[in-house]
Amino acid sequence: xxxxxxxxxxxxxxxxxxxxxxxxxxxxxxxxxxxxxxxxxxxxxxxxxxxxxxxxxxxxxxxxxxxxxxxxxxxxxxxxxxxxxxxxxxxxxxxxxxxxxxxxxxxxxxxxxxxxxxxxxxxxxxxxxxxxxxxxxxxxxxxxxxxxxxxxxxxxxxxxxxxxxxxxxxxxxxxxxxxxxxxxxxxxxxxxxxxxxxxxxxxxxxxxxxxxxxxxxxxxxxxxxxxxxxxxxxxxxxxxxxxxxxxxxxxxxxxxxxxxxxxxxxxxxxxxxxxxxxxxxxxxxxxxxxxxxxxxxxxxxxxxxxxxxxxxxxxxxxxxxxxxxxxxxxxxxxxxxxxxxxxxxxxxxxxxxxxxxxxxxxxxxxxxxxxxxxxxxxxxxxxxxxxxxxxxxxxxxxxxxxxxxxxxxxxx
Amino acid sequence: xxxxxxxxxxxxxxxxxxxxxxxxxxxxxxxxxxxxxxxxxxxxxxxxxxxxxxxxxxxxxxxxxxxxxxxxxxxxxxxxxxxxxxx
Numbered sequence: 001x002x003x004x005x006x007x008x009x010x011x012x013x014x015x016x017x018x019x020x021x022x023x024x025x026x027x028x029x030x031x032x033x034x035x036x037x038x039x040x041x042x043x044x045x046x047x048x049x050x051x052x053x054x055x056x057x058x059x060x061x062x063x064x065x066x067x068x069x070x071x072x073x074x075x076x077x078x079x080x081x082x083x084x085x086x087x088x089x090x091x092x093x094x095x096x097x098x099x100x101x102x103x104x105x106x107x108x109x110x111x112x113x114x115x116x117x118x119x120x121x122x123x124x125x126x127x128x129x130x131x132x133x134x135x136x137x138x139x140x141x142x143x144x145x146x147x148x149x150x151x152x153x154x155x156x157x158x159x160x161x162x163x164x165x166x167x168x169x170x171x172x173x174x175x176x177x178x179x180x181x182x183x184x185x186x187x188x189x190x191x192x193x194x195x196x197x198x199x200x201x202x203x204x205x206x207x208x209x210x211x212x213x214x215x216x217x218x219x220x221x222x223x224x225x226x227x228x229x230x231x232x233x234x235x236x237x238x239x240x241x242x243x244x245x246x247x248x249x250x251x252x253x254x255x256x257x258x259x260x261x262x263x264x265x266x267x268x269x270x271x272x273x274x275x276x277x278x279x280x281x282x283x284x285x286x287x288x289x290x291x292x293x294x295x296x297x298x299x300x301x302x303x304x305x306x307x308x309x310x311x312x313x314x315x316x317x318x319x320x321x322x323x324x325x326x327x328x329x330x331x332x333x334x335x336x337x338x339x340x341x342x343x344x345x346x347x348x349x350x351x352x353x354x355x356x357x358x359x360x361x362x363x364x365x366x367x368x369x370x371x372x373x374x375x376x377x378x379x380x381x382x383x384x385x386x387x388x389x390x391x392x393x394x395x396x397x398x399x400x401x402x403x404x405x406x407x408x409x410x411x412x
Numbered sequence: 413x414x415x416x417x418x419x420x421x422x423x424x425x426x427x428x429x430x431x432x433x434x435x436x437x438x439x440x441x442x443x444x445x446x447x448x449x450x451x452x453x454x455x456x457x458x459x460x461x462x463x464x465x466x467x468x469x470x471x472x473x474x475x476x477x478x479x480x481x482x483x484x485x486x487x488x489x490x491x492x493x494x495x496x497x498x499x
Contacts, residue, residue, distance in 0.1 A: 065430065066448075129462065130463065131459075132459065133452045133453075
């Protein structure tokens with residue numbers, strides 16, 4: 001059990017459903033899809049998936065040049081989302097700039113687009129004469145974390161976990177453990193990723209990207225559905241402001257939810273294939289972290305990216321650990337797979353559901369695949385008081401993560 | 413190219429690269445104090461000038477003593493004249 005209780009006091013989002021948590025929650029509640037036809041991928045020879053979820057409303061010019069010169073799009077998204085989280089958390093500058101305020105912000109790859117630009121120059125004449133001094137700052141693995149600390153004047157820890165699609169939940173878990181152990185009082189936590197055809201190609205080459213819905217982008221991805229055909233890559237950023245309960249109470253901060261547990265475990269059985277037993281172990285470890293039994297969970301927000309094997313393995317693990325009564329949905333149908341951002345954008349949606357006493361369904365789940373039966377799918381908006389929510393996040397490389405959220409109750 | 417044209421070309425290139433307000437680009441403007449550039453910007457300034465004028469100046473010792481926009485103007489004009497004389 002943690003030494004300090006940890007709560008969420010602010011949230012910020014940039015997603016294919018728009019800028020800000022308001023746009024995110026409105027889009028999710030309205031059953032909107034952020035997936036569009038993507039000319040950039042359609043132009044790539046051999047790439048079969050031509051759909052993606054893009055961020056349309058962040059103007060780089062809103063960040064002063066002094067900071068922008070070292071930022072790629074992923075860092076810009078993180079800066080915008082972090083500022084929203086701080087405003088929502090009603091956090092004064094003097095607290096933000098103390099040494100007990102840190103960040104844990106990660107991305108899948110620093111910036112593929114910036115690397116592409118570099119190598120375009122590098123291979124045309126094998127020349128570096130046009131390379132700018134700030135290029136490296138855009139492609140460092142910890143670029144978004146470092147840029148957020150610069151723009152916000154943060155002096156505490158800069159952590160940048162990178163575990164592809166598991167990054168988001170890992171940042172929250174690391175922030176949770178850092179605050180729980182008393183090492184920091186505040187942590188800005190989140191994943192961020194900017195789109196590049198490389199991401200889509202990565203899944204397409206493994207026959208795990210959606211290719212059959214290029215003419216109907218809103219109908220894909222289709223988590224758990226019998227007609228699902230794979231991942232739709234997307235971009236965005238979700239940042240949560242985590243804080244010790246003591247701190248939040250002391251300054252009268254808005255307490256949105258409590259982070260009550262975290263687990264991240266490795267699956268060494270295969271670099272790419274999901275494994276139900278490993279997923280089950282991770283969820284179980286997360287529950288044990290909070291000394292909780294499976295039946296206490298009201299709702300599971302699945303990772304479910306709409307791959308044939310991944311969705312089935314997650315369903316099998318949920319079925320074995322929770323039985324068929326616990327409500328489950330995935331938000332990838334709305335957002336696509338926002339990669340490193342998926343964990344935190346979807347955790348925010350869980351907090352929204354908790355606040356609204358309402359579970360959001362899996363978009364595009366028209367016919368449950370036989371391999372995904374035996375769990376209780378949320379098929380339409382359902383009213384329900386949600387006390388405990390489990391959020392899953394899995395990544396290529398065999399990295400599984402789960403975060404446990406609890407409705408805040410001062411008495412514990 | 414006249415000295416005036418060289419100065420205009422320098423100012424246009426630097427204004428674009430560093431998003432400077434052209435009204436602030438006076439010869440006496442200090443690069444750090446007035447134009448709010450820093451050491452990274454000075455590295456990029458050399459790259460921009462090399463691209464704009466097609467010469468190599470990175471190894472020039474004189475660059476280290478540049479403080480103002482006027483110093484840049486004078487340096488580039490001198491380099492251009494040296495090139496013309498040697499060609």
